Amino acid sequence: MRLVLIWVLLGVRAGAFNGVATFYIGTYTDKSDSQGIYVGTLDTVTGHLSTLKLAATAQDPNFLAISPDHQFLFAALKDGVGSFKILPDATLKTVTARPVAGSGFCHVGLDRTGHALFAADYNNGSISSFPVDDGVIGNVASTMAFTGSGPNPARQKKPFAHSIYVDPLNAFVYACDLGTDNIWSFKLGDGSKLTATAPPAAKVPPGSGPRHLAFSADGSFVYVVNEMGVSTSVFSRDKSTGALKLLDTQSNVWPGDPVAGGTSAEIVLHPSGKWLFVSTRNPGHDMISVFAIDGNGGLKLVQCVPSPVKTPRSFGLDPTGHWIIAAGQDDNTIAELEVNPANGHLSPTKEMAMVGSPVCVLFVPDDMLLLH
Numbered sequence: 001m002r003l004v005l006i007w008v009l010l011g012v013r014a015g016a017f018n019g020v021a022t023f024y025i026g027t028y029t030d031k032s033d034s035q036g037i038y039v040g041t042l043d044t045v046t047g048h049l050s051t052l053k054l055a056a057t058a059q060d061p062n063f064l065a066i067s068p069d070h071q072f073l074f075a076a077l078k079d080g081v082g083s084f085k086i087l088p089d090a091t092l093k094t095v096t097a098r099p100v101a102g103s104g105f106c107h108v109g110l111d112r113t114g115h116a117l118f119a120a121d122y123n124n125g126s127i128s129s130f131p132v133d134d135g136v137i138g139n140v141a142s143t144m145a146f147t148g149s150g151p152n153p154a155r156q157k158k159p160f161a162h163s164i165y166v167d168p169l170n171a172f173v174y175a176c177d178l179g180t181d182n183i184w185s186f187k188l189g190d191g192s193k194l195t196a197t198a199p200p201a202a203k204v205p206p207g208s209g210p211r212h213l214a215f216s217a218d219g220s221f222v223y224v225v226n227e228m229g230v231s232t233s234v235f236s237r238d239k240s241t242g243a244l245k246l247l248d249t250q251s252n253v254w255p256g257d258p259v260a261g262g263t264s265a266e267i268v269l270h271p272s273g274k275w276l277f278v279s280t281r282n283p284g285h286d287m288i289s290v291f292a293i294d295g296n297g298g299l300k301l302v303q304c305v306p307s308p309v310k311t312p313r314s315f316g317l318d319p320t321g322h323w324i325i326a327a328g329q330d331d332n333t334i335a336e337l338e339v340n341p342a343n344g345h346l347s348p349t350k351e352m353a354m355v356g357s358p359v360c361v362l363f364v365p366d367d368m369l370l371l372h
Contacts, residue, residue: 107162
């Protein structure tokens with residue numbers, strides 16, 4: 001029996017060395033003909049994309065997260081949160097559909113054990129936590145409502161929680177609040193218990209509207225993409241207290257490039273730690289930008305490449321760091337860019353696929369799944 005198990009594990013694990021990476025697409029179903037969550041594969045040697053297929057039916061499964069053991073996928077849904085079992089063929093079986101009254105969840109994050117789920121509620125300006133047991137999402141364990149406003153009366157009359165993340169050491173939770181320019185921080189206790197840190201938040205420049213963030217590999221730096229500021233802020237992080245200190249903010253576009261009407265969206269750190277990628281949505285000027293990261297965590301803009309999709313709300317970087325798949329929310333397309341391993345520069349390829357209103361691209365880390 002043990003010998004059989006070893007051969008099975010070796011056979012499955014071989015998928016990671018055969019150059020196949022699996023990714024999931026979160027979508028808006030009420031704005032297109034999408035039916036839910038889709039799945040596809042990427043040949044990490046050639047860059048070829050497979051045909052996408054429906055993995056699970058769901059209502060507005062926008063942003064996604066995968067459990068540390070790669071057994072379950074979690075999603076922010078139209079009226080709550082949901083979990084799905086990842087099947088051998090990479091399709092999904094619904095485990096939990098947890099409705100939450102009045103919610104407007106737009107982002108989810110898991111702790112590093114996979115036993116606590118966190119969700120950011122944009123409409124209510126709050127975050128919620130849920131216990132997780134073998135993929136099953138329990139009832140809401142706690143809700144933290146934010147307070148305050150920002151200087152932009154059109155977008156910042158109240159808090160708007162846009163995303164939530166657990167740090168690499170599984171000690172602190174951070175939430176980007178577009179409405180107050182705050183990055184709120186919490187100490188992660190037993191289970192899904194959260195306690196506000198002191199100070200409770202750090203701020204980006206006024207009116208910037210923080211949206212998403214990325215941690216350096218060791219957790220010493222935090223990079224925040226500012227939606228309204230079309231910029232990226234760099235924070236140093238005290239790993240013992242969770243406190244953030246603003247070091248710098250850089251524009252996501254070249255001087256003279258159109259900024260008015262534009263909004264930045266996604267941010268992803270390259271696994272080498274050398275480059276940071278951000279997307280900006282601006283009609284006629286959609287782009288993905290590349291920052292080089294120096295030895296002190298500082299940023300230098302090195303490239304702005306026209307986006308191969310319209311309104312690049314999100315994008316995902318494959319586990320090898322060689323390919324990016326961008327989601328075009330307004331042209332119902334995903335498209336690929338190649339990453340130059342020498343300098344991080346991006347080059348659009350001809351690989352693309354159609355899917356209704358894609359808003360999130362999530363690769364399975366160290367992929368062990370193959371589609372047939």
